[in-house]
Amino acid sequence: MPIPLLAQGFQEGFASIPYFYTVLKVVPWVLLVSALKYYFGGARNGSERLMHSKVVMVTGGTSGIGASVVRELATRGAQVILLTQQAPSDIFLVDYIEDLRRTTKNHLIYAEQVDLSSLYSIRTFATKWIDNVPPRRLDMVILCGNTAVPSSQRRTTVDGLDEEWQVNYLSNFHLLSILSPALRVQPAHRDVRVIFTTCSSYIGAKIDLKQVEAACAPGAFESSKAVKKPKTPTSLFGASKLALMIFANSFQKHLNSVERADKMPPCTRVITVDPGYTRTPGTRRWLTGGSLWGLLLYLITWPLWWLILKSPEQGAQSILYAAMEARYGRGTGGWMVKECQEVDLARREIKDEEIGKKLWQFSEKQIELREKEGAVRRALEKQEQESKKNGSSTSGAKEPTPGSRRSRKTK
Ligand SMILES: NC(=O)c1ccc[n+]([C@@H]2O[C@H](COP(=O)([O-])OP(=O)(O)OC[C@H]3O[C@@H](n4cnc5c(N)ncnc54)[C@H](OP(=O)(O)O)[C@@H]3O)[C@@H](O)[C@H]2O)c1
CATH class of the missing domain: 3.40.50.720 (NAD(P)-binding Rossmann-like Domain)
Known part of the structure; x- marks a missing residue:
């Protein structure tokens, strides 16, 4: 395909090839971008190690x-x-x-x-x-x-x-x-x-x-x-x-x-x-x-x-x-x-x-310091949660569900 086109270019002039000068302008940019992309892509690993069982x-x-x-x-x-x-x-x-x-x-x-x-x-x-x-x-x-x-x-x-x-x-x-x-x-x-x-x-x-x-x-x-x-x-x-x-x-x-x-x-x-x-x-x-x-x-x-x-x-x-x-x-x-x-x-x-x-x-x-502080914090949080749980179970009073018959009665 390019050979007949090139032949046409040499015989009739390159202006006779459709879009010839447009392509000529674009190609160097495409090559430049490809070269930069390849360069910034960095090196590739060539090692071939099988990782089975690792x-x-x-x-x-x-x-x-x-x-x-x-x-x-x-x-x-x-x-x-x-x-x-x-x-x-x-x-x-x-x-x-x-x-x-x-x-x-x-x-x-x-x-x-x-x-x-x-x-x-x-x-x-x-x-x-x-x-x-x-x-x-x-x-x-x-x-x-x-x-x-x-x-x-x-x-x-x-x-x-x-x-x-x-x-x-x-x-x-x-x-x-x-x-x-x-x-x-x-x-x-x-x-x-x-x-x-x-x-x-x-x-x-x-x-x-x-x-x-x-x-x-x-x-x-x-x-x-x-x-x-x-x-x-x-x-x-x-x-x-x-x-x-x-x-x-x-x-x-x-x-x-x-x-x-x-x-x-x-x-x-x-x-x-x-x-x-x-x-x-x-x-x-x-x-x-x-x-x-x-x-x-x-x-x-x-x-x-x-x-x-x-x-x-x-x-x-x-x-x-x-x-x-x-x-x-x-x-x-x-x-x-x-x-x-x-x-x-x-x-x-x-x-x-x-x-x-x-x-x-x-x-x-x-x-060491932060782990100690963390342990104390977790223990306090646990204590607080337990006391909340115990408090609610000893009071025995269950929070009425909004919209329920009991909640309407308490209004
Ligand atoms: N990207 C660069 O341009 C570049 C350049 C030079 C060196 N590096 C080095 O390459 C390494 C990877 O970089 P990256 O850019 O791929 O990092 P990244 O996109 O920020 O991903 C970081 C990873 O760490 C995980 N992570 C963050 N906080 C965590 C936590 N509290 N507990 C458990 N996992 C946590 C994230 O989990 P989630 O998926 O759940 O968020 C994510 O998988 C880093 O050491 C970085 O310094 C990167």
Whole structure:
């Protein structure tokens, strides 16, 4: 077809070909957009590892990058345990898992309720996991759970901590501290990996434990809900990511330093992954600032975001690479992966043992204090509920149902 057209062009002139000059003008733009889209799409995971029989625990696996990771691992046969904020009986979650099972032809996908913004919820799940006898198989933990609160708002969790600090960092510290024996008890021949996800915001972040303390102190915000004009305006997002990476390094050292009962070398390796900028619900929430005007602006500028941000499938590639690449199943761990290749850390503090130790102690203290407060709060709530129940049962007087014969009589 193009050959007769070209022949016509040479014989009769290119102007004789319908739309020739229009096509000539459009083609370079199409090529440019395709080249940019390919460039911003990032590297692709080339590792081919079958995941049959592997047990993978994932936080943040119901949306964004985590959901794409889960879909790919499930397609490759892994048994997936999703740690979700909703209870497994939640109808949307039931639907989501049913759909995932059907489309991946993998029935080994389950959900466990773990609210990362509640220390109690994490402890309840993790202690149940490690209490299992014999110890359960666990090949991989992928930590994609994340929150990015728009900069005009700050939020506190049920434990009274800054939400970004707790969900992005402290929850991972708490979960892995409790699960650590379950990871160390895996047979020495097993290739166990813990994958942390981070973001390039760690590069410019400052970690000041006093500032974190202030942001997490009672009354740091005007109410427990999202509020504008906070007393502590600084976002802890970058700090939470830097803290997570410092912890990842300390956690690897901790795993390597504990002697196994069988005297074999440790088999758990920690890998930190930066997936790159991706179009996910979290990114959208952050870009729109959580407002309707922001959403409108986002929709108008959507072609730009489509071009320069990765799709969730593209964002998942580096995590899948860290989960599948054979060389991460050997060695002492503690790698950083970006664009499907190992990269150097941009901050020296991450490898600093003294900073790691200080942060570990700070986190342990923060958790201990908040868990104690939480236990007292729950006990008081329970007491209050019981006294209400007892009060209503001793009075014996049942509230009349509105519209009933008894309620009309009492008028
Ligand atoms: N997106 C990017 O541009 C980008 C760039 C660099 C690094 N990263 C990193 O990649 C990871 C994933 O990012 P993403 O953009 O996919 O995140 P996202 O879209 O914000 O999704 C976060 C996930 O965490 C879950 N989650 C939030 N709060 C939770 C809680 N309290 N308890 C349990 N689960 C909770 C969410 O559950 P629901 O589904 O129930 O909401 C969701 O599945 C993060 O570590 C992020 O820092 C992302």
